[in-house]
Structure formats: structure tokens, C-alpha cells
Amino acid sequence: MTDTKLEERWPREDREFFSAGLLDWYLAHKRDLPWRRTRDPYRIWVSEIMLQQTRVDTVIPYFLRFVERFPDVTALADAPEEDVLKCWEGLGYYSRARNLQQAAKDVKERYGGVIPNDVEAVAGLKGVGPYTAGAILSIAFGRPEPAVDGNVMRVLSRFFLIDDDVAKPKTRILMEGLARELIPEGEAREFNQALMEHGAMTCTPKSPRCLVCPVMERCAGRLAGRENELPVKSKAKPPRPETRLAALVEGRGAHAGKVLIRQRPAQGLLARMWELPHWPAPEESGASERPRTGTGTRRSGLPAAPPEEAVRDRLRRSLAGAGIAARPGKHWMAAEHTFSHLQWTLQVYLCREEELPLPMAAEARVPYGAAGAAAPGEAPAGEAPEPVLPFEAGPGSSGDSGPHRWIGREEMAGYAFPNVFLKLLNAYFDQREQGETRGQEPE
Structure with missing residues (x-):
């Protein structure tokens, strides 16, 4: 999306207000999580894979055990798969663990065990989608890459009053373009985490905490009385x-x-x-x-x-x-x-x-x-x-x-x-x- 189209749909002053307010709030209120105490791309990668479909409180003990047992890419790549699955036991979605180990083997073989600071290389790893790639590159390396998951799409849908169905690929592309433009210069690491934190702690799926929201003053969804209707999402087929x-x-x-x-x-x-x-x-x-x-x-x-x-x-x-x-x-x-x-x-x-x-x-x-x-x-x-x-x-x-x-x-x-x-x-x-x-x- 070009700057002109961005300006037409979402004025610059609203975007700057959102970015600055969210960043200031995060720096003052962020949770102390183990993967936030490091810039090691391996540990950030492990945490992001574990956090897919899983609550933070559940992930913390698994993350600590996992990185103790497999402290780096090489240790994970060389481990028997049975050991990896046992360490993952109870966390669910076990294909995540298998894909993580296979990707670790690829990093060991192709990049000498060092996770590369390269968009195409990271995005090409097994089990790494656009969100995870953006999270690794922005948090570990400070690159201005968007990290758009369900939490982020909910936040953007509400603040900018976006009616597009978030289940559709074109909506994700739209929001990735918007999220990229929202990243303050030199603040990708903290800002992307601020977006995630805001979606997890304040702009929650049900009963959003609008009264303590740091950007509620200009939230278009709240001003329109539609904060509980957004995001728009077509229902998935039940299992x-x-x-x-x-x-x-x-x-x-x-x-x-x-x-x-x-x-x-x-x-x-x-x-x-x-x-x-x-x-x-x-x-x-x-x-x-x-x-x-x-x-x-x-x-x-x-x-x-x-x-x-x-x-x-x-x-x-x-x-x-x-x-x-x-x-x-x-x-x-x-x-x-x-x-x-x-x-x-x-x-x-x-x-x-x-x-x-x-x-x-x-x-x-x-x-x-x-x-x-x-x-x-x-x-x-x-x-x-x-x-x-x-x-x-x-x-x-x-x-x-x-x-x-x-x-x-x-x-x-x-x-x-x-x-x-x-x-x-x-x-x-x-x-x-x-x-x-x-x-x-x-x-």
C-alpha cells in the first residue's frame, strides 16, 4: 500500500499517535518474560513457536526446560526426535516441535548453526510463517519487519476500524503493510512486542479493557461503539x-x-x-x-x-x-x-x-x-x-x-x-x- 493510500484511509496523525502511545505504554508496563531477557534469535524463535496457539503462562515452564535441554541450534539439531517430543509433551500441536527441529538441522547444515539476519533465509525455514519470521527478525535483529498475528490484527481492526475479514489472505497483506508503516524508526524490537502485549493484555478478544487502553482516545472502533464486533472473521469449519x-x-x-x-x-x-x-x-x-x-x-x-x-x-x-x-x-x-x-x-x-x-x-x-x-x-x-x-x-x-x-x-x-x-x-x-x-x- 502506497503512502498516498495509507494517508487516505488512515491519517498520519492517527498512525503516529497510535505508535507513540503504544510504545510508551509498553516500556512502562511490559511483563517480565524469560524470552524478553535475551536477544538470542534461537531462544526468541523457540518462544514464538511455543506461543502459537498456547497461553503465555503455559509456555513459560516448557520454554525454560526446553532451552536448558537444548541450549542452542546445534543441540536441538543433533538431539533424538524422541527427546524433543518428550520435552514438548503436553504442549500440544506436536508438528511445531518436529518442524522446529527440522529447521534447526537446516540452520546447522546451511548456516553453520547461526540463525541468519536475512528475511528470505528465515522465512524459508520449516514451520516459520510470515508472523514468526517478522518476530524473529524484529526482536532479535531490530529489523523493521511486521509481525502480524491474530492479536495484532484484532488491535489494528479496532483502532483503525477495519471491516475486512481477517480470515482472508488479502486482509493479512493489508495489515502487514499497515503494521510496517506503524513501526517507529529504530524501534522495531520494542514496538512489535508492544503490539503483541497490547492484544494479549488490554485489547483482548472479549471484553476489551478500553478504559485503561493507552490509545483509546483515537480508537475508531471504540468511538463507533463497535469494539466488541471487531475484528470481522468468517467462521472456520468446526472439527x-x-x-x-x-x-x-x-x-x-x-x-x-x-x-x-x-x-x-x-x-x-x-x-x-x-x-x-x-x-x-x-x-x-x-x-x-x-x-x-x-x-x-x-x-x-x-x-x-x-x-x-x-x-x-x-x-x-x-x-x-x-x-x-x-x-x-x-x-x-x-x-x-x-x-x-x-x-x-x-x-x-x-x-x-x-x-x-x-x-x-x-x-x-x-x-x-x-x-x-x-x-x-x-x-x-x-x-x-x-x-x-x-x-x-x-x-x-x-x-x-x-x-x-x-x-x-x-x-x-x-x-x-x-x-x-x-x-x-x-x-x-x-x-x-x-x-x-x-x-x-x-x-
């Missing part, structure tokens, strides 16, 4: 609901006290992370709302578990098809896991390991078995690697097979789990320790 049956298989004999987990495929949703085995619920029963009684615990507000007969049949066939000899038992708990495009309702059933009948062993594609305390992907010293057990691919998986393992609570530290499975496993072991879990014989 598709899907009911899945999860098997919490309790071991016996050599596996007593342990449960069975499996690793997801190397590509796709939650790639290479560990979970309880689970499969899509029978279609004819997935929408059932019939309440259940006497069959375990169910979180309030989640869909009721499907009918018992269909569930047991589905679990029995799925477990056997994966080479797992286990008897499905009672419903234990329900939980949700939401992705941007998909929402799982996991109906968890307690199952009990059984000896594999000889006919089944002869028909199984691989021998039945799973490792005990071995690290992910490794066999105990002096032993052959455990066989990989195939599992049925559901929606969102690539169809590749993944290994299974028997683990106790003390071994969970060696595996990276999505948050929902981490909570389920901890709840199960808590109950075991409290003596609340009983035998899983079907009724």
Missing part, C-alpha cells in the same frame, strides 16, 4: 467429530502391572508419538446417546459409549487383527482430544491380556509380544529387537505399522504421549495405586 474405541490392555504374567501402548505411524497425525491402541467405533453405534450405568466412569458432557455388544466385537476383532491377545472388558472412561479438523471422543475399555491360542498364533502376521523397559525403538541389551505389531489405520493415520510396548508408570518417562493419553495413563496408574481397579471380566 469433525469421531468416536473411537481405545483398549487399555492390562498385562498378566511377565507383563503384570504394565499396560500396552503403540507408536503411531512415522507420518501424519501425531507422528511417531505413543498412545493406547484405538480404532473407529462401529458406525451404527457411534452416534449413540444411550446412557450407560455400571460400566465405568464417563466424563460429563461427552457422548455415551456405544452399545456393549458392538463394542466388544469391534475391540475383539481389532485387537486380534493387530496380533494382540486380549479380552475386552468393561467401559472405564471417556475423554476428548481435539485437533483443528478433527475431534476424537475416546471411549476407553479395560482389557486383559490372554495367552495367544495356537491357531491365532499361526495366523498372526507377526509373533505376539512387546518390549518391557527398553527405550523406544531399542531392544534390551543382549536381546533381539521386539517384533513390530501391525495396527489398523484409522482416519488421520498413514496406514503404516508401529511397534507396541508393555510399560509401567516408571517407564512412561521414556515415551512421548499426546496429552490425552498421558492423562489417561496417569489416571489409570493412580487408580491402581489406590486399589480402585478390579478384574476386567465381561459381564
Whole structure:
């Protein structure tokens, strides 16, 4: 956008008032955050990736642990992916961690482990979009690059009364042009952080704190009484609901006290992370709302578990098809896991390991078995690697097979789990320790 067009739509005096007022407010009131105590581009980069879709209070302990474990680009590039995912465990959106590590490998290989002060180079790193590139370049290097995310678009929409749909690419381009012009000379580092801080602390999505806003005097959205209507944003398509049956298989004999987990495929949703085995619920029963009684615990507000007969049949066939000899038992708990495009309702059933009948062993594609305390992907010293057990691919998986393992609570530290499975496993072991879990014989 040319200066003439800027002047026509947003007068210079309003832009200068906004920039000066916001900068003065930030310098006086900014929060003391760990990534603001450094100009190290690596640490700023890590913080910006973690802060995507995640609250500041949640990120702080993860950030501190992560940079202690991986203090620089080379340390991150050279680390086993399992260690990176474990350090990220519970933060969600795990593709962020994988992309961050892949980008670190690229920086090590192409730039000698030094993050370059170059727009094209930084923007070309995996997982680095226009906002993150602008944040790294402005905060770490002081370059006058805009850093426009949802918070910033909300602030600009309200102050400048911009009606354009912020979900559209052309609106982002418009706001990036405006944000670039708003940066005071030599103040890119502080001003971009001021915009972010203002959106997080004052010009919030709901109930904006207009009375303490440092620029409310000229806020066009407030003056028009439209601060709660802006920004304009078309609704995203809601995630598709899907009911899945999860098997919490309790071991016996050599596996007593342990449960069975499996690793997801190397590509796709939650790639290479560990979970309880689970499969899509029978279609004819997935929408059932019939309440259940006497069959375990169910979180309030989640869909009721499907009918018992269909569930047991589905679990029995799925477990056997994966080479797992286990008897499905009672419903234990329900939980949700939401992705941007998909929402799982996991109906968890307690199952009990059984000896594999000889006919089944002869028909199984691989021998039945799973490792005990071995690290992910490794066999105990002096032993052959455990066989990989195939599992049925559901929606969102690539169809590749993944290994299974028997683990106790003390071994969970060696595996990276999505948050929902981490909570389920901890709840199960808590109950075991409290003596609340009983035998899983079907009724």
C-alpha cells in the first residue's frame, strides 16, 4: 500500500499517535518474560513457536526446560526426535516441535548453526510463517519487519476500524503493510512486542479493557461503539467429530502391572508419538446417546459409549487383527482430544491380556509380544529387537505399522504421549495405586 493510500484511509496523525502511545505504554508496563531477557534469535524463535496457539503462562515452564535441554541450534539439531517430543509433551500441536527441529538441522547444515539476519533465509525455514519470521527478525535483529498475528490484527481492526475479514489472505497483506508503516524508526524490537502485549493484555478478544487502553482516545472502533464486533472473521469449519474405541490392555504374567501402548505411524497425525491402541467405533453405534450405568466412569458432557455388544466385537476383532491377545472388558472412561479438523471422543475399555491360542498364533502376521523397559525403538541389551505389531489405520493415520510396548508408570518417562493419553495413563496408574481397579471380566 502506497503512502498516498495509507494517508487516505488512515491519517498520519492517527498512525503516529497510535505508535507513540503504544510504545510508551509498553516500556512502562511490559511483563517480565524469560524470552524478553535475551536477544538470542534461537531462544526468541523457540518462544514464538511455543506461543502459537498456547497461553503465555503455559509456555513459560516448557520454554525454560526446553532451552536448558537444548541450549542452542546445534543441540536441538543433533538431539533424538524422541527427546524433543518428550520435552514438548503436553504442549500440544506436536508438528511445531518436529518442524522446529527440522529447521534447526537446516540452520546447522546451511548456516553453520547461526540463525541468519536475512528475511528470505528465515522465512524459508520449516514451520516459520510470515508472523514468526517478522518476530524473529524484529526482536532479535531490530529489523523493521511486521509481525502480524491474530492479536495484532484484532488491535489494528479496532483502532483503525477495519471491516475486512481477517480470515482472508488479502486482509493479512493489508495489515502487514499497515503494521510496517506503524513501526517507529529504530524501534522495531520494542514496538512489535508492544503490539503483541497490547492484544494479549488490554485489547483482548472479549471484553476489551478500553478504559485503561493507552490509545483509546483515537480508537475508531471504540468511538463507533463497535469494539466488541471487531475484528470481522468468517467462521472456520468446526472439527469433525469421531468416536473411537481405545483398549487399555492390562498385562498378566511377565507383563503384570504394565499396560500396552503403540507408536503411531512415522507420518501424519501425531507422528511417531505413543498412545493406547484405538480404532473407529462401529458406525451404527457411534452416534449413540444411550446412557450407560455400571460400566465405568464417563466424563460429563461427552457422548455415551456405544452399545456393549458392538463394542466388544469391534475391540475383539481389532485387537486380534493387530496380533494382540486380549479380552475386552468393561467401559472405564471417556475423554476428548481435539485437533483443528478433527475431534476424537475416546471411549476407553479395560482389557486383559490372554495367552495367544495356537491357531491365532499361526495366523498372526507377526509373533505376539512387546518390549518391557527398553527405550523406544531399542531392544534390551543382549536381546533381539521386539517384533513390530501391525495396527489398523484409522482416519488421520498413514496406514503404516508401529511397534507396541508393555510399560509401567516408571517407564512412561521414556515415551512421548499426546496429552490425552498421558492423562489417561496417569489416571489409570493412580487408580491402581489406590486399589480402585478390579478384574476386567465381561459381564
